[in-house]
Amino acid sequence: MLEVRRIEVAYGQVQALFGLSLAVGPGEILCLLGRNGAGKTTTLKAIMNHLPLRSGQIILDGVDISRLPADRIPRLGIGYIPQGRRLFSELSVAENLEIGLMAGGSGREVRETVLGLFPRLQERLRQQASTLSGGEQQMLAFARALCIQPKILLLDEPTEGLQPSMIALIQDMVARMKRRNVAIVLVEQRVDAVLSLADNVAFIEDGRNRETLPAVELADDQERLARYVGV
């Protein structure tokens, strides 16, 4: 479904990704694990075309999308929940959702479905996004991405800074998307969450995908986890 082929990305003169490759299929959760600065967030930004590729390709359903304008990517069904949520802070909850609905060309029924998944947002539709609690903001970031009816979801540390009940809610939502056959690329620092959710784990180090392994093989492989993420 989504294949990243030997991409190279740089911030000005500083190269961040060196021929990184990975692939994820429908209903699959691929987790990117690695230390800070390894290139995980850069990989997601490259898939969204927020960073130009120096070389390599991003293939979606057999089509190279790496040269498309960034605003075309969500219309192909790729949803993005960035690190730190990055809501449109001065817009209301309803307006944030409206932006997502516009991107997906979705209508009222999608909005109702999404609000059904997050009833707390229904009560706060007129509230400014910046005044929501951290957990509610993450719900809104999730809901906004779901409004485009994604077939691929890119999540960058969605549980960062959340209380345990909210982490459970987000993990439940990720699992629910997987059951709906959505392909998920997840950047996550919490190894327990990774091992319980992911199908495959890609270990990112120095801008390269060192190896990709099934998550079930990693539960007892503390040595490998320690080597790549210091656990």
Added chain:
Amino acid sequence: MDFGPHLILATLEGAITAAVISLTAVGLSIVFGIMRIVNVAHGEFFMLGAIIAWWVATAVGGHPAVGFVVAILVAPATVGVIAAATDWLVLRRITYDPERTIVATIGLLYIIQQATLMTFGPDARPVEPPFNRRLAIPWVEFGDGGLSLVWPWGLGTTSYKLAVIVAAVVILTALWLVMKRTRLGLIMRATQLDSEMAMAFGIPVTRVYAVVFGLGAGLAALGAVLIVPVQQAHYLMGGDPLLLSFIAVIIGGLGSLPGTLVAAVLIGLSDGIISVFFSPTLAKILATLLVAFVLVFRPEGLFGRRKT
């Protein structure tokens, strides 16, 4: 004339300046707020609006109202298209880099100004107002017989000048409704808040920028069309509106539309009043001094948000 009637007259003149500066400054503020660039050529788009209005009104002929109506439709739209094309041809190619944009718009300022001088000439030319009825303004006097209404000689205005103030209020209200109640406004506000995330949700940011740059210039041109029956069109007329608009945008808070509007009204009123009682130069000096104070004591402007 006594001080009271004189003050009313000065306030009316100030209100007209405030109306025009509000339109121009809000245009500048929209461009800065959404695109994060400083458009030094904004005053030239104002001037271009006035010049095109003169051309159109002259070409149409007939009753002044017909020419004026065509001018108010054609001039802002033409200036908006020129600005959007400029965005496409110049600003987009320098990736909206703030420093390079300033240099590019300074160049644009001279290109527009000199091209106008070469084609329109150095003379100031009037556009006839669509209507211009003289209106006397009453004043209250306290005499032996108690309070009485008098009509002091020279205390008056014209129906057109009042219409300029009303038109500015209507246009700014319509703009507020577009920004708050329409899909286009939502797209512009989302782009202003986070352009990268706007792209991540399918908003074509470069096209939004072209629309915003055109809209900002169009608002300046609209202000010029409204004022040109009062002030006349001239190729150097863009300087004062640019200065006063910058002052309003800085005092109001960079990118804050309500702040810019309040500041524009204050600056316009004070400019009119000080110009009538003292001199226009003193009005500009005081306004610039006020900017200096704001920059020293409240750099985020009166309505801007303090960075934490």
